[in-house]
Amino acid sequence: MPVLCSSCAEKRAVLKRPKTAHSLCKECFFWAFEEEVHQTIISAQLFNHGETVGIGASGGKDSTVLAHVMKVLNERYNYGLKLMLLSVDEGITGYRDDSLETVKRNQQQYELPLKVVSYEELYGWTMDDIVKQVGLKNNCTFCGVFRRQALDRGAMILKVDKICTGHNADDVAETVLMNVLRGDIARLRRCTAISTASEGEGVVPRCKPLKYAYEKEIVLYAYFKKLDYFSTECIYSPNAYRGHARAFLKDLEAVRPSSIMDVIHSGENLSVREGVKMPVQGTCGRCGYISSQALCKSCVLLEGLNRGLPRLGIGKHHRLHDKILSQQPLTQAEERKIKPLKF
Template identity: 50%
Template sequence: MAPALCAICKTERANIKRPKNHARVCKGCFLTLFEEEVHHTIVSSNLFYPGERVAIGASGGKDSTVLASVLKTLNERYNYGLELVLLSIDEGIKGYRDDSLETVKRNAVQYDMPLKIVGYDELYGWTMDQVVETIGKKGNCTYCGVFRRQALDRGAKMLDIKHVVTGHNADDVAETILMNLLRGDMGRLARSTNIVTGDDSSDVKRSKPLKYAYEKEIVMYAYHKKLDYFSTECIYSPEAFRGTARALIKQLERIRPSAILDILRSGEDMARLVPGESASSCGCKGKSKPPAATAAEDDGGIGGCGSNGAASGNEMAAMEKQLRENEAAEELEVDVSKLSLAGRAAESETDGAVPLKTNKNSKPVTRQTLGNCKRCGYMSSQEVCQACMLLEGLNKNRAQIQI
């Protein structure tokens, strides 16, 4: 049997099966498609402006390493005019972060980018090893997450940079959506779907250029580009609640490859229902596609940002037809054609601004208003930011131990 040819170029042997849509492509087309999809996300969402200084949150892992590599490539290919800087956070985890920082230092040389390293001990007077020694492994990821987010912003301010990009991928966003859905926290769910958090008036804004990129495809891109990255997981992460959400999503992905992007899109739709919150996503809203994707659409290639690989838009119609033809499923069918046209028109006019239905015992979703922490000056929706509250508890524990 002759080897299958790439669905894109039709000439090279297809040696890669894309996890997001199972399209069979060659190595060269895969790398180009991946880069073009990230470019599409950047351009359609207006993430950057010419001459902007941008800090890349670099951990040495696959996501941030691929992000740095792709941004360097696209910056040169499309003349974004960006000044890119690597910003790393040293949490103080021996045997993990100290090794990964060596990878970041090599990346700084390989990509010819300046590197700034900011440590927890420098900012907070604590390392994560000391935090875990004090509180144990349960809940330690909460401390690290809060400290890390603030450390990235503080590091950016040290560099006089107002825009930080992070390597959060589609799997990460889907996990966060699922976690907040399980917690019933619609406010955070709405904010977690945003591709950009903050704006030009904020001290530091953040964006996620890899928001629609599958984790498996990021690994494949790093492998085929022969990138230098650190692959060891954090020694404290197995205790995190996120691990449970990740395991569930991986099970769903095995059954339905598009499940990750389906969850992501569902999260964006739910975010639009939250009063006072405005969800941001890919600016194309499914109307446009990367050039390489358009050429490949008929051959099982990719659609636009967040596409699950079937860009025709006829999936639901085909599914309904199949159900109607299946006599055994007749009782389960819903005739959507009988829905009120007036109701549809009203829904269209409100543009998704439907009030969120809640039960009598549910808490109202309040809009987050940012100010500044009265202790450290960091932006916060409370008088005292969460990092300062956590530090207060840690310092009390330290004082009691010393006594």
């Protein structure tokens, strides 16, 4: 007994929407999904006519759907945007080189210009090299911090006005949970924002047009549209902490699909009491990037790698930043704390 589409009442429904519990046929689902992203873009005024927008493209499902939908909406609603694909090559053999092939196919399929920036050209280190130094324990810290800056650097090279990323509702809810679990009030307060204002020199404003799109719908959109995406787990990422938050949320979603939206809603409406100590945003004394410390995280990590002290940027070693900036030698006790671990 096929269920009929609750919107057109003509065709066979192909999915039950987690957000609304409506049963929709393929065509009505595509339309509803695209319209909701359009509404998100319009109501948050994410873009202005004539802007150049870089789409952070990894070759995975989210960024592939984002690129596709951005192209569709840009044409349908005449946003007047110049769209580009912007990819980061972390230098992970057997993972990123394969997924970049997908991005290159997307470039052809969507007829969008593509720029790839690599960790190797930006930092002199590939993730393969970094893992050889730091092992598999804190490697995701390096990758995450470097990627954030790499996208900005790529955006500067391309001279884009904004970057949009494929973060979906499930990702945002996960991040809210993780920040609660870590007690990271500063991040908790800003993690649900749909866009970041330009935070200073070298930082390009970012936004998340898929912020309210459920992962289930993104995956089914890609499946029914037969979009070409890459879905292999990063070979270096056990990513335990996020994994737990993710599994927990998926369990909640199975019981009550609105859980995802509810967690986002909670995050959006939290307000931090006055008097709670917050880090003050400044700029990095070395590269000028935004930082709440004397040196930005990326410079500290890089300094550690280049000095053979890869744990410098892991954990709390802020006291050492001034010493590094003024190029004073570290004491033996200080060095011992941040030396490479023996494998």
